[in-house]
Amino acid sequence: MTEQEFLEYVQGGGQVETGDWMPDDYRAKLIKFIEMHGNSELMGVLPEREWILRAPTLQRKLALTAKVQDEVGHAQLIYRVVEDLGKPREACLDDLVSGRAKFHNVFHYPTKTWGDVGVIAWLVDAAAIISQKALLKCSYAPYARIMKKICWEESFHILHGRDVVLTLMNGTDEQRELVQEALTRWWGPLMQFHGNPIPREEDPMYLWRIKSQGNEEARQGFLDGYVPQIWELGLEVPDPALRKREDAVWEYTEPDWDELRHVVTGHGPRTADRLDLRRSAREHSAWVRQVVLAEAA
Amino acid sequence: MIYEVFRQERKGQAFQHAGSIGAPNLEFAELYAREQYGRRQESTALWLVPREAIDEVGDFVDELGRTYHRVDGYSLKAKLKEARERATARAG
Numbered sequence: 410m411t412e413q414e415f416l417e418y419v420q421g422g423g424q425v426e427t428g429d430w431m432p433d434d435y436r437a438k439l440i441k442f443i444e445m446h447g448n449s450e451l452m453g454v455l456p457e458r459e460w461i462l463r464a465p466t467l468q469r470k471l472a473l474t475a476k477v478q479d480e481v482g483h484a485q486l487i488y489r490v491v492e493d494l495g496k497p498r499e500a501c502l503d504d505l506v507s508g509r510a511k512f513h514n515v516f517h518y519p520t521k522t523w524g525d526v527g528v529i530a531w532l533v534d535a536a537a538i539i540s541q542k543a544l545l546k547c548s549y550a551p552y553a554r555i556m557k558k559i560c561w562e563e564s565f566h567i568l569h570g571r572d573v574v575l576t577l578m579n580g581t582d583e584q585r586e587l588v589q590e591a592l593t594r595w596w597g598p599l600m601q602f603h604g605n606p607i608p609r610e611e612d613p614m615y616l617w618r619i620k621s622q623g624n625e626e627a628r629q630g631f632l633d634g635y636v637p638q639i640w641e642l643g644l645e646v647p648d649p650a651l652r653k654r655e656d657a658v659w660e661y662t663e664p665d666w667d668e669l670r671h672v673v674t675g676h677g678p679r680t681a682d683r684l685d686l687r688r689s690a691r692e693h694s695a696w697v698r699q700v701v702l703a704e705a706a
Numbered sequence: 707m708i709y710e711v712f713r714q715e716r717k718g719q720a721f722q723h724a725g726s727i728g729a730p731n732l733e734f735a736e737l738y739a740r741e742q743y744g745r746r747q748e749s750t751a752l753w754l755v756p757r758e759a760i761d762e763v764g765d766f767v768d769e770l771g772r773t774y775h776r777v778d779g780y781s782l783k784a785k786l787k788e789a790r791e792r793a794t795a796r797a798g
Contacts, residue, residue: 554723705734
């Protein structure tokens with residue numbers, strides 16, 4: 410099979426297994442994309458972890474712990490897929506803690522209040538599931554298969570987040586204010602989440618059918634699915650330009666792409682702290698890995 | 707060691723490939739598989755198979771185009787139409 414034939418094969422909906430021949434560029438793009446996803450799952454637990462001890466009820470504490478466990482589990486599954494493509498998990502973690510690898514913009518920000526926890530679990534996970542559902546059709550079949558399980562668990566996360574938000578909205582004025590402030594804080598990063606509106610034909614990840622939708626398509630899907638849900642609660646989206654046109658396209662103020670670039674290249678408000686925490690957790694648990702491997706040997 | 711994980715969603719259903727896990731031995735593999743693929747009762751059973759134990763057989767080429775042993779080798783529509791017409795004519 411030539412590279413051109415391979416390209417036509419995946420563009421026609423064909424799927425590829427681990428042992429199949431694939432062009433080097435395809436393999437490199439897969440590793441980059443899937444590794445970034447794994448990193449995001451692993452780093453995504455840190456903002457929420459900060460709230461396990463401060464969760465308002467035992468039920469919330471348990472749900473948050475379960476969510477953190479899920480996300481770490483996703484990271485393990487995803488790194489396994491990356492390993493089969495040729496990059497060992499330890500190498501991924503080396504690159505992550507040294508700041509060479511990227512992870513999603515939303516995990517570089519602080520969580521100021523319990524309102525943030527609700528907004529993250531509801532809307533950040535909603536934005537993520539829109540990207541992830543499009544990966545169920547990924548041309549690399551082992552990745553598509555584990556996405557089934559991941560999407561299934563993410564659905565619980567969104568419900569949990571929405572439940573947190575609804576509980577606050579049914580509470581006191583002060584609680585409603587917590588949600589509004591959190592939404593206002595997170596709206597910018599949420600609008601940046603799906604990336605710049607590069608036409609999908611020019612996006613190498615779409616070209617190889619690693620992704621099956623363009624960035625703007627994903628953002629439109631997010632706005633269409635969730636803005637009405639935000640509005641019906643009486644919350645205000647901090648963008649005066651936001652509206653749905655008659656042709657069903659959402660208009661909005663241009664997201665701050667400079668902020669996105671700045672944040673994902675390691676300059677977010679919490680990037681350094683979170684990488685420090687990940688680094689020290691890895692060091693402190695090194696003895697466990699050593700004992701397990703020695704035991705098995 | 708890499709173990710391939712196959713999961714059965716409900717009793718009686720086929721086991722389907724779900725993913726793989728890395729574990730130093732079968733004992734750890736069982737533990738990890740239980741966590742990753744069964745902790746929400748989403749599976750009734752799991753099969754763990756060391757990757758090396760899997761023998762894949764592929765490339766099924768139909769060189770002779772033998773459609774006579776498949777359903778797509780039998781297109782009955784035109785013949786049935788003719789047969790029905792003949793039957794009607796005979797009866798008339």
